[in-house]
Amino acid sequence: GAGVSQTPSNKVTEKGKYVELRCDPISGHTALYWYRQSLGQGPEFLIYFQGTGAADDSGLPNDRFFAVRPEGSVSTLKIQRTERGDSAVYLCASSLSSGGAYEQFFGPGTRLTVL
Amino acid sequence: GESVGLHLPTLSVQEGDNSIINCAYSNSASDYFIWYKQESGKGPQFIIDIRSNMDKRQGQRVTVLLNKTVKHLSLQIAATQPGDSAVYFCAENNGGATNKLIFGTGTLLAVQP
Numbered sequence: 001g002a003g004v005s006q007t008p009s010n011k012v013t014e015k016g017k018y019v020e021l022r023c024d025p026i027s028g029h030t031a032l033y034w035y036r037q038s039l040g041q042g043p044e045f046l047i048y049f050q051g052t053g054a055a056d057d058s059g060l061p062n063d064r065f066f067a068v069r070p071e072g073s074v075s076t077l078k079i080q081r082t083e084r085g086d087s088a089v090y091l092c093a094s095s096l097s098s099g100g101a102y103e104q105f106f107g108p109g110t111r112l113t114v115l
Numbered sequence: 116g117e118s119v120g121l122h123l124p125t126l127s128v129q130e131g132d133n134s135i136i137n138c139a140y141s142n143s144a145s146d147y148f149i150w151y152k153q154e155s156g157k158g159p160q161f162i163i164d165i166r167s168n169m170d171k172r173q174g175q176r177v178t179v180l181l182n183k184t185v186k187h188l189s190l191q192i193a194a195t196q197p198g199d200s201a202v203y204f205c206a207e208n209n210g211g212a213t214n215k216l217i218f219g220t221g222t223l224l225a226v227q228p
Contacts, residue, residue: 004158031214033215033216035216040123040221041220041221042204042206042218042219042220042221043159043204043216043218044218045215045216045217048213048214048215050213055213056213056215059215091158091159093158095214102214103149103161103164104149104161104214104216105161106151106158106159106160107158108156108157108158109157109158
């Protein structure tokens with residue numbers, strides 16, 4: 001079956017611009033996670049959705065970052081006034097549920113480069 | 116240019132040998148642990164998981180060991196193959212209800228033919 005997909009695969013933008021990154025989770029997965037991965041590091045948690053609501057946004061670095069999941073499926077991560085330090089690979093993962101222990105399936109990521 | 120390998124612990128093994136990758140986790144409240152494999156340009160791929168009520172779990176060619184006393188995980192890969200070359204991450208769920216994962220820094224496994 002189809003896995004988690006993310007678009008675009010690469011995004012190059014200029015400092016100060018606005019970007020949107022899209023995630024299509026596995027069908028039927030109610031939990032959706034965004035992570036950010038810098039070069040040579042492990043993924044770092046940003047935000048988690050259970051259904052349509054953001055249940056935990058404690059990993060968002062500041063108020064320039066925002067994410068939505070209006071219909072409980074596709075999610076969009078939005079970054080305003082991008083900075084060079086935002087350059088990283090943004091990963092999306094989904095799982096059947098949250099709490100307890102459920103495997104998280106990752107997408108291929110979107111590589112964001114801020115010039 | 117900068118190389119990922121410069122910042123990661125590296126394990127170099129010969130094809131056919133067994134590999135052991137180690138990881139220390141941070142939160143004694145974590146009750147779920149996962150090993151992921153990540154190839155260049157791809158997202159992390161699930162290998163094997165283990166719950167805190169177990170100390171060993173086996174899969175196909177892989178075994179995970181959990182030592183809660185010293186907060187240590189290990190991944191053993193039997194008969195390592197060139198296709199096993201990748202960065203390996205351990206992750207813990209931090210004991211929370213959201214199951215968000217906390218990842219370690221990763222180990223680069225290089226398999227020599």
